[in-house]
Amino acid sequence: MELKTDYLISTPAIDSTEPQSILIVDDNPRNLGVLSNYLKGSGYRILVARSGESALRKAKYVSPDIILLDVIMNGIDGFETCRQLKMDERTQDIPIIFMTALSSPEDKVRGFQVGAVDYITKPLQYQEVVARVNTHLHLRTLHENLKNQNEQLQKTTDDLMQANEHLSKQALQTQISSQVARQITSILDLDDLLQNVVKLIQQQFGYYFVGVWLLDTPKQQIILTAQAVTGKRQLDLNYAIPVDRSDSAVAWVCETGTHYLVNDVENDSKYFAVDLLVDTKTELVLPLQISENAMGALDILSLEEDAFDDTDLVVLQTLADQISIAIRNAQLYKAEQRRRQLAESLEHTGRVLSSNLNLHLLSERILQELAGVVPYERGAVLLRRGDEVYSIAKYGYPAGEEKRQIHVHISDGDVFLRMVETERPVLIDDVLADPGWQQMAWLPVNHSWLGVPLITKNKVIGMISLTRLDIAAFSEEDATLVLAFSSQAAIALENADLYDQINQLNAELEQKVVQRTQELNKANQLLERLDRTKTDFINVTSHELRTPLSIIQGYSQILQNIPAIVDDPSNEELIVGISEGAERLQQIVNTMLDVVRIETQALEIHVKQITITDIIELVRMKFMTALQERQLTLTTSGLEKLPAVFADPDLLFKVFNNLIVNAIKYTPDRGKISVIGQQITSSDSDEEEKIKITIRDTGIGLNPEHHILIFKKFYQTGKVAFHSTGETKFKGGGPGLGLAIVKGIVLAHRGQVWVESAGYNEETYPGSRFQVVLPVNN
Ligand code: ADP
Numbered sequence: 170m171e172l173k174t175d176y177l178i179s180t181p182a183i184d185s186t187e188p189q190s191i192l193i194v195d196d197n198p199r200n201l202g203v204l205s206n207y208l209k210g211s212g213y214r215i216l217v218a219r220s221g222e223s224a225l226r227k228a229k230y231v232s233p234d235i236i237l238l239d240v241i242m243n244g245i246d247g248f249e250t251c252r253q254l255k256m257d258e259r260t261q262d263i264p265i266i267f268m269t270a271l272s273s274p275e276d277k278v279r280g281f282q283v284g285a286v287d288y289i290t291k292p293l294q295y296q297e298v299v300a301r302v303n304t305h306l307h308l309r310t311l312h313e314n315l316k317n318q319n320e321q322l323q324k325t326t327d328d329l330m331q332a333n334e335h336l337s338k339q340a341l342q343t344q345i346s347s348q349v350a351r352q353i354t355s356i357l358d359l360d361d362l363l364q365n366v367v368k369l370i371q372q373q374f375g376y377y378f379v380g381v382w383l384l385d386t387p388k389q390q391i392i393l394t395a396q397a398v399t400g401k402r403q404l405d406l407n408y409a410i411p412v413d414r415s416d417s418a419v420a421w422v423c424e425t426g427t428h429y430l431v432n433d434v435e436n437d438s439k440y441f442a443v444d445l446l447v448d449t450k451t452e453l454v455l456p457l458q459i460s461e462n463a464m465g466a467l468d469i470l471s472l473e474e475d476a477f478d479d480t481d482l483v484v485l486q487t488l489a490d491q492i493s494i495a496i497r498n499a500q501l502y503k504a505e506q507r508r509r510q511l512a513e514s515l516e517h518t519g520r521v522l523s524s525n526l527n528l529h530l531l532s533e534r535i536l537q538e539l540a541g542v543v544p545y546e547r548g549a550v551l552l553r554r555g556d557e558v559y560s561i562a563k564y565g566y567p568a569g570e571e572k573r574q575i576h577v578h579i580s581d582g583d584v585f586l587r588m589v590e591t592e593r594p595v596l597i598d599d600v601l602a603d604p605g606w607q608q609m610a611w612l613p614v615n616h617s618w619l620g621v622p623l624i625t626k627n628k629v630i631g632m633i634s635l636t637r638l639d640i641a642a643f644s645e646e647d648a649t650l651v652l653a654f655s656s657q658a659a660i661a662l663e664n665a666d667l668y669d670q671i672n673q674l675n676a677e678l679e680q681k682v683v684q685r686t687q688e689l690n691k692a693n694q695l696l697e698r699l700d701r702t703k704t705d706f707i708n709v710t711s712h713e714l715r716t717p718l719s720i721i722q723g724y725s726q727i728l729q730n731i732p733a734i735v736d737d738p739s740n741e742e743l744i745v746g747i748s749e750g751a752e753r754l755q756q757i758v759n760t761m762l763d764v765v766r767i768e769t770q771a772l773e774i775h776v777k778q779i780t781i782t783d784i785i786e787l788v789r790m791k792f793m794t795a796l797q798e799r800q801l802t803l804t805t806s807g808l809e810k811l812p813a814v815f816a817d818p819d820l821l822f823k824v825f826n827n828l829i830v831n832a833i834k835y836t837p838d839r840g841k842i843s844v845i846g847q848q849i850t851s852s853d854s855d856e857e858e859k860i861k862i863t864i865r866d867t868g869i870g871l872n873p874e875h876h877i878l879i880f881k882k883f884y885q886t887g888k889v890a891f892h893s894t895g896e897t898k899f900k901g902g903g904p905g906l907g908l909a910i911v912k913g914i915v916l917a918h919r920g921q922v923w924v925e926s927a928g929y930n931e932e933t934y935p936g937s938r939f940q941v942v943l944p945v946n947n
Contacts, residue, residue: 171589175610175619175728188212188213188216188637189213189214189234189235189306190215190216190231190234190235190236191208191213191214191216191233191234191237191302192216192217192218192224192227192228192231192233192235192236192237193205193215193216193217193218193236193237194217194218194219194220194221194223194224194236194237194238194239194242194247194250194562195210195237195239195242195268196220196239196242196243196443196554197217197239198219200239200291200293201217201219203296204237204293204298205217207298207299208286208298208299208302208781211299212382216231216233220242220243220244220245221242221244221245221246221247221249221250221253221680221884222245224236224238224250224254225250225254225260228254228259228260228263229257229259229260229931230409232259232260232263232395233263234263234306234309235263235264235265235266235302235305235306235309236254236263236264236265236266237266237268237289237298237302238250238251238265238266238267238268238285239267239268239269239744240267240268240269240270240276240280241269241270247267247269247280248280251265251267251280251283251284251285252284254283254284255283262283262415262670263308264286264287264305264307264308264309265284265285265286266285266286266287266289266301267280267285267289267290267301268285268288268289268291268293268542268627269288269289269290269291269292270290270291270292278627281829285306286305286542286569287301287305288310289301295763298819304534312807315421315649319517334857335480338442339407339480339484340481341373341374342480342484344373344518345369345373345374345488346484346487346488346491348369348373349366349369349370349488349491349492349495350491352365352366352369352495355805356495356499357499357502357503358497358503359394359496359500359503360394360395362495362496363394363492363496363703364395364397366395366492366495367379367380367381367395367396367397368397368869369875370469370485370488371396371397371398371399371851372397374469375396375472376469376476377399377446377448377449377471377472378396378397378398378446378449378466378468378469378470379396379397379400379467379468379469379470380393380395380396380397380404380468380470381393381394381395381396381457381466381467382394382410382419382423382465382466382468382493383457383463383464383465383496384412384463384464384465386644386645386646387645387944388412389411389412390409390410390411390703391409391410391411391412391419391420391423391465391466391638391847391868392407392408392409393405393406393407393409394406394407394465394534395407396429398446399472402445403445404443404445404446404559404754406876408764410441412424413827414439414441415438415439415495415772416438416439416440417439417441417452417489418431418437418439418440418441418452418468419441419453419466419468419583421439421455422455422456422466423456423465423466424463426456426458426461426463426488427456428453428455428456428482428522429452429453429454430451430452430453430454431451431452431453431454431903432451432474432475434449434450434451434452436725440452446470446858448472449470449471449472450471450472450474450476451470451471451472451473451474451475451476451477452468452469452470452471453466453468453469453471453476453477453481453482454466455469455484455485455486455489456489457489457492457496458495459493459494459497460893462513462591462649462795464493464496464497464896465496467485467488467489467492468944469485477509490820492837506614507559508818510541511542511650511653514538514539514654515538515653515654515657516536516540516542516749517534518534518535518538518654518657518658518661519657521651527665528561528661528662528665528666528669529561529562531658531661531662531665532550532561532562532658532661533549533562533564535547535562535654535657535658535661536548536550536563536564537561537564537635538654539633539635539651539654540564540565542637542650542654543639543643543647543650543651544635545565545619545635545643546565546615546636546638547563547564547565547566547568547612547635547636548563548565548633548634548635548636549562549564549575549633549634550562550573550623550631550632550634550658551562551577551631551632551633551634552576552623552630552634552662553579553585553629553630553631556578556579557576557577557578557579558575558576558577558579558585558631558632559574559575559576559577560574560575560576563575566612567612567613570611570612573588573611574807574859575605575609578607578608582604582605583605583607584597584603584605584606584618584620584772585620586605588620588621588622588629588632588763589607589629592622592629592647593622594620594621594622594651595618595619595620595820596617596618596619596643596645596648597617597619597620598615598616598617598619598640599616599617599640599641600615600636601616603618603857606618615636615637615638616637616639616640616641616642616710617636617637617638617640617641617642617643618634618635618639618643619634619635619636619643619647619648620632620633620634620635621633621635621648621651621652621654622655622880623655623658623662624655624656624659625658625659625660625662625663626663630659630662631662632655633651633654633655633658635651636856640728686839698763703882703883704764704768704769707761707764707765708761708765708769710761711758711761711762711765713753714758715758718751718754718755718758721751721754722745722748722751722755723753725744725747725748725751726748726883728747729739729742729744740906752895756896760904760906760907760910761906762881763823763913764906764909764910764912764913766912767909767910767913767914767917768882772820772913772914772917774816774817774820774917774918774947775817776815776816776817776947777815777816777817777818778813778814778815779794779813779814779815779816779818779821780808780811780813780814781807781808781811781814781821781825781846781860781862782805782809782811783818783826784818784821785808785825785829785844786830787822788822788825788826789803789829791826792829792830792833792897794897795833795897796833798897799833799836799838799839799840799899800838800896801833801836801839801840801842802840802841802842802843803829803843803844804841804842804843805843805844805845805846806843806844806845806846807845807846807847808844808845808846808862809846810846810848810857811846811847811848811860811862811871812848812860813945814860814943814944814946814947815945815946815947816918816943816947817914817918820914820917820918821914821918822913823911823914824910824911824915824941825862825864825941827908827910827911828911828939828941829842829864830845830896830907831907831908831939832864832865832866832868832937832939833897834896834897834898834899834900834901834903835866835868835869835899835900835937836866836867836868836869836899836934836936837869837899837934838899839870840866840867840868840934841867842865842866842867843863843864843865844862844863844864844865845862845863845865846860846861846862847858847860847861847862847863848861849861849942851887857944857945857946858944858945858946859920859942859943859945860942860943860945861939861941861942861943862940862941862942862943863939863940864938864939864941865936865937865939866937867871867931867934867936867938867939868927868934868936868937869900869927869930869931869934870927870928870930870934870935870936870937871886871924871926871928871929871937872928872929873926873928875929876923876926879908879924880908880909880911880912880922881909882886882905882906882909883904883905883906883909884905884908884909885903885905886929911941915943918943918944918947919944919947920941920942920944921940921941921942922939922940922941923939923940924937924939924944925936925938926938
């Protein structure tokens with residue numbers, strides 16, 4: 170025990186350079202003096218109080234390290250003093266040691282009960298006093314150190330917890346940031362992207378509401394484009410706030426480009442209360458912008474007070490910046506996609522345009538293509554006719570109404586007239602509010618209307634009309650897009666219109682052709698009848714002429730046999746004249762009969778094997794005198810080499826007789842006539858063996874327009890009245906039957922006949938070539 174006390178005494182005032190202070194409370198001055206002297210000598214700073222009241226006062230402002238308190242004192246006693254010291258915050262930690270002469274255990278217990286740490290009994294053993302004082306001072310120091318350490322520890326723990334919280338928040342924020350970044354790079358559809366991002370932020374941070382507001386294109390409204398809310402209540406998407414609204418933090422942020430924090434929603438002038446989100450306590454609005462170009466705001470509502478600290482602000486603004494970039498990318502992508510779609514659609518319609526001229530189909534196609542570029546519910550292409558517009562194509566109309574044509578009477582203040590005046594698209598946000606709108610009773614109301622003019626040759630000829638159910642659903646951009654189509658449509662319409670006109674003309678022409686054909690058929694029938702009448706006439710005339718002709722011929726022969734008449738030389742000429750005239754007439758009558766036979770297909774062919782040389786020779790003999798008179802040369806070539814043919818010799822004689830007589834007639838004096846024979850050989854062994862005989866002259870020639878007609882009966886190229894008479898005279902007249910007979914006979918022999926001539930000319934005499942082709946076997 171001693172040892173321990175020594176040890177304690179030798180270590181006074183632990184961890185302190187200042188001497189430790191002791192307040193001694195005793196109402197006995199002698200006791201006070203002795204004790205304080207002793208303790209001073211042990212190195213303590215001594216304070217004294219001679220009553221409980223004084224001790225209470227001093228202890229409060231001096232804060233001694235320990236109090237030695239006498240129990241029995243005048244005024245308040247030691248127990249009461251101790252009790253009061255322990256009640257006061259400033260003094261309660263000071264250890265108190267009672268000094269008491271009493272040795273009853275109750276008093277000791279009482280001392281401990283009121284808060285004393287120890288007691289010493291009077292008369293005092295000074296060494297014991299020092300030992301106890303030292304022990305308690307040491308304990309106190311230890312206790313204080315422990316307390317300090319504890320406090321330090323608590324602070325460190327608090328700091329650590331705070332740091333931890335901060336770190337985990339940062340980790341969460343980083344995670345969300347990277348999630349947002351991933352969304353941004355993977356989603357290109359703007360609506361999808363925003364919806365995902367707001368959901369992510371709302372759920373991960375646990376906010377009440379997260380919304381993205383975007384400025385519309387004319388920058389007049391801010392529209393709620395995506396939202397995520399705790400619970401079921403949601404704002405209407407497309408909810409719009411005018412940009413100049415003064416009680417909206419969103420509008421303010423969009424205008425200034427800086428964030429806005431509403432900590433007291435009740436009393437903030439920029440807090441715009443929304444009924445559906447009544448529980449909001451704080452709101453943070455962050456700008457969405459790229460290089461100071463405002464595009465909207467990120468709006469975050471929280472159910473907690475003071476929900477946003479500086480770190481939140483930084484992180485959320487970073488997120489907002491990421492969202493801004495994403496929005497721009499998505500917008501660029503959307504614009505790019507739209508451009509591509511537009512180009513493709515225009516290309517489609519262009520292709521349809523070049524391959525299709527049906528006005529109706531084209532317009533329908535334009536409406537279909539448009540639907541892919543500008544969303545609409547009902548569309549029509551209308552054209553103006555007089556004072557009305559009418560539809561030529563419709564798209565998206567209610568079932569059963571597709572076929573119904575729209576007719577709108579154009580009246581003053583009409584939307585169409587507005588378009589005619591400006592030559593620009595007309596946008597109506599709500600047709601019900603427009604005085605110039607005429608609603609069809611049979612159509613449900615679509616509020617938005619976009620009309621784009623169809624202009625050709627600087628004139629509005631019609632319009633493309635599109636409608637949507639919602640109010641203000643079309644934008645200026647939509648109008649520009651439709652305009653691109655309308656210019657195509659206008660060209661198409663112009664082309665189609667021309668095409669329609671051509672079609673109409675064609676139809677009219679066809680109608681006329683049908684009419685003319687009918688007329689021609691009638692004329693033909695008439696001509697055929699006339700022709701038959703002609704044939705009948707020839708038939709009748711030739712038969713009628715035959716009897717008197719035989720009589721003339723008989724009598725002329727009788728006359729020639731009467732010597733009294735013949736002996737008179739002046740009669741000879743008369744008789745020869747009568748005889749020759751009768752013979753010529755006979756020839757003509759025969760010719761006429763031949764024609765009749767040919768026409769009535771009564772020509773009898775008696776086939777024999779004959780040579781062309783023989784026939785030509787007979788003809789030549791016949792015209793020997795005439796040729797000499799006219800000094801014409803008739804040469805032949807190639808005839809001898811021709812094979813013998815099966816044909817009617819009398820008829821063939823008539824063929825070459827007529828051709829050669831014509832050659833004589835239409836060739837001037839001293840001209841040349843040649844008859845050339847050719848065998849037609851064909852490489853095709855099945856081909857029939859044929860010969861060709863050409864009668865060539867150096868005469869007046871024939872214009873091409875007559876080449877076919879001269880083979881018709883009675884057809885002559887010149888005027889009948891100018892003909893000189895005589896069978897072989899130059900340009901001597903004939904009845905116009907010769908070539909008709911030639912053709913009839915040649916065809917009856919299954920041959921062909923035609924003429925070749927450079928044309929008619931009586932100065933240069935281009936001549937003619939009559940070609941006759943005959944089969945060798947008949
Ligand atoms: P025509 O009795 O008038 O000779 P054709 O039928 O023999 O009747 O001939 C019809 C017409 O063909 C003639 O009037 C003449 O104009 C024309 N023609 C016929 N042969 C020749 C020819 N070799 N050269 C020129 N014109 C000819």
